[in-house]
Amino acid sequence: MADGATPVTMSDVARLAGVSTATVSRVVNGRYGVSASTIAQVRSAIERLGYESSLVATSLRRSRTNVLGLVTHSFQSYTAEVLKGVMESLSQSGFDLIIYANSDLYGTYSEGWEQRHLTRLSGTLTDGCIVVTPWGEVRSSTPVVVIDPVRDSTVPSVTADNLAGATEVVEHLLGLGHRRIGFIAGRSSLAAAWSREEGYRRALAEAGVPADPTLIGRGDFNPESAIPLARALLERQDRPTAIFAASDGMALKVLEVAKELGLGVPGDLSVVGFDNIPESALAEPALTTVDQSMYRLGYEAAHMLKSLVTGEWEGPRQILLPTRLVVRGSTAPPHITQGA
Amino acid sequence: MADGATPVTMSDVARLAGVSTATVSRVVNGRYGVSASTIAQVRSAIERLGYESSLVATSLRRSRTNVLGLVTHSFQSYTAEVLKGVMESLSQSGFDLIIYANSDLYGTYSEGWEQRHLTRLSGTLTDGCIVVTPWGEVRSSTPVVVIDPVRDSTVPSVTADNLAGATEVVEHLLGLGHRRIGFIAGRSSLAAAWSREEGYRRALAEAGVPADPTLIGRGDFNPESAIPLARALLERQDRPTAIFAASDGMALKVLEVAKELGLGVPGDLSVVGFDNIPESALAEPALTTVDQSMYRLGYEAAHMLKSLVTGEWEGPRQILLPTRLVVRGSTAPPHITQGA
DNA sequence: GTTGGAAACGTAACCGATAACGATTGCAAC
């Protein structure tokens, strides 16, 4: 029965029950001051009409809605993992979740999306919001927790320990014998991108391997952005023996480019990603990467937001979660050390 | 800068610009009847205050919001796939998406969740809604498209051709030589569950294999529900040589139970699922299953909903999408035909 | 100099619900 008539409102209920809307409101919200017989009448009217309170109208008038928001730009695999964590954390908490996603992928409309969505929701609809990988700083009148904030952000946030993770990757490659290690960076405004690049630099420096700035390609986390960069690195005469991409999405594109150029992985080239999205395990060969447990990022962010909303948060406002190196088939000692 | 002051409203802008809220509204919505100089003043005030219109307030007064809704109970892997398809379909369409998910997994609060969420959103916030696997019939004052409806539903819907998919599975198993094939059914109220069971029955009947009702376990699509059922089937003296579970989530649990009982897959037991969720390819052994392209389900549902909202829908109101058998390592000829 | 009409803008009703407040009633205490 789609396309029923107009939605049934509180005044419809009030009319049928022969009381005012205020009384209906009191019954609905279980407030004091309604006689038992009136309650029964109102309830029966609600039942007969199938009335449900409007979230919109309620939120406009009330301060607390028991709904948390999550705003995201696009909807990728990692977003799904984050959501699972968020939902698990919210389970049985009494908070519902509203996710707002805009439809304009990579369009001109996008600039400032996170702030726009946040403002549109947080005025009244939600008690607080989680923002997933914003492109800029955010502000809000209700509590906000950011997953993967921009650099130097002071907003409460949850992030993986990208510096340690990236360091571990490079140490792994160095340990295998690689010396010329290419890097494909992410969107530089994000703290995660900066930390991963910094980890790459530091690990090389500490091992005494001279940094070659021409081995660094400037991507933006968008998988497509890695294609020309990988091609440029791999078509060089002195091509690197390993490429570390700042995200799995980009690393998977590196694999494709390598195959296209006839380079064997891991024989001719080792490839490492970052994130451990589900697709990485399915790649051929399976991708060595860094697990940052998006699930836990989501879980912790939701937990923090709940506490911020209820005003019980005691811990630090910036949380760093550990990462874990996942070694799979895409890394091996460089060919050159074994060859002639 | 979280916890800024109170959110800036239209009247704040009006005060600063020295005009009425009506004029601000006209400027914001590009309506006719405002002088160029006033427009400039209002725009500058909006800029200075960082004003964004409240989605809630706007939706309350307006009929069209250019926001579509999606309501789901929990958040599983298949939900994520559906969402990707929905987002892709909505890309560049001008419609944003709001997803409403309740936090009460499998709680008592859940009964009737789809209707409750639908009513709360569709009154004003959204122009139409997609409902993912409802447990009961739904009605709404705005257009609705259901993914995986309940049986005999007349609401516009998008479903995989579950009957054909399940038939193909059983034919595959029969072709391998299996004759005793167990089945673990899904939540019986769903059309998908019914069709999959019907496909199982018909394929057996057409092959002249006598049906054994004791080989059918009554699950509910919740993975956990398959555990005792699988155990019961596999601990029997005359245990089946193959088990077909109505969902991948349940099939993966069958794999676990088999392992627990010391049964080799596919040596001692063939296992087939349905859905082709990402985890299935990662299982050990990889799960033979039916791909129903959740992505396409989401894509088509969103496409249909867009057209319904704008009133341009011409096609049928019930869409059936083809399925595809994906044979992986969890199926093989039964041991018994090869053994002594 | 009037008049007409369009342009520009403000006023107020309205969307659906909530809550502060006031009004009415019943009943017990004095």
Next chain:
DNA sequence: GTTGCAATCGTTATCGGTTACGTTTCCAAC
């Protein structure tokens, strides 16, 4: 027979916008 208090319920302002309608202003046409 008052008075006082508590229980019950309606009235109304309010949330942040949108829009029908009314008012004012201004300029061109008569």
